[in-house]
Amino acid sequence: xxxxxxxxxxxxxxxxxxxxxxxxxxxxxxxxxxxxxxxxxxxxxxxxxxxxxxxxxxxxxxxxxxxxx
Numbered sequence: 001x002x003x004x005x006x007x008x009x010x011x012x013x014x015x016x017x018x019x020x021x022x023x024x025x026x027x028x029x030x031x032x033x034x035x036x037x038x039x040x041x042x043x044x045x046x047x048x049x050x051x052x053x054x055x056x057x058x059x060x061x062x063x064x065x066x067x068x069x
Contacts, residue, residue, distance in 0.1 A: 003039045007049075014053055024052040 011018050022032030025048050035041050041049075043059060050057035061069040 003041060004036045007036050010049075010053065010055070014055075016053075021049060021053065025049055 007018055007021070011021060018032060018036070019029035022029045025032070025045070027035075035045070046057050046059070063069070
């Protein structure tokens with residue numbers, strides 16, 4: 001799943017537009033969309049998105065047996 005897809009799902013779940021998410025994290029909607037499209041968000045930016053939307057961001061590898069690295 002791409003970052004754009006994840007952000008679309010998150011925005012729908014939170015009943016908020018991606019443009020509003022952009023504004024909440026101090027970005028322009030255009031810049032936010034381009035970063036999502038190119039998948040160039042930093043970990044810190046993703047954590048900020050999670051913080052303003054009151055969700056948790058986790059980045060990890062998960063093995064077939066459920067082990068997370």
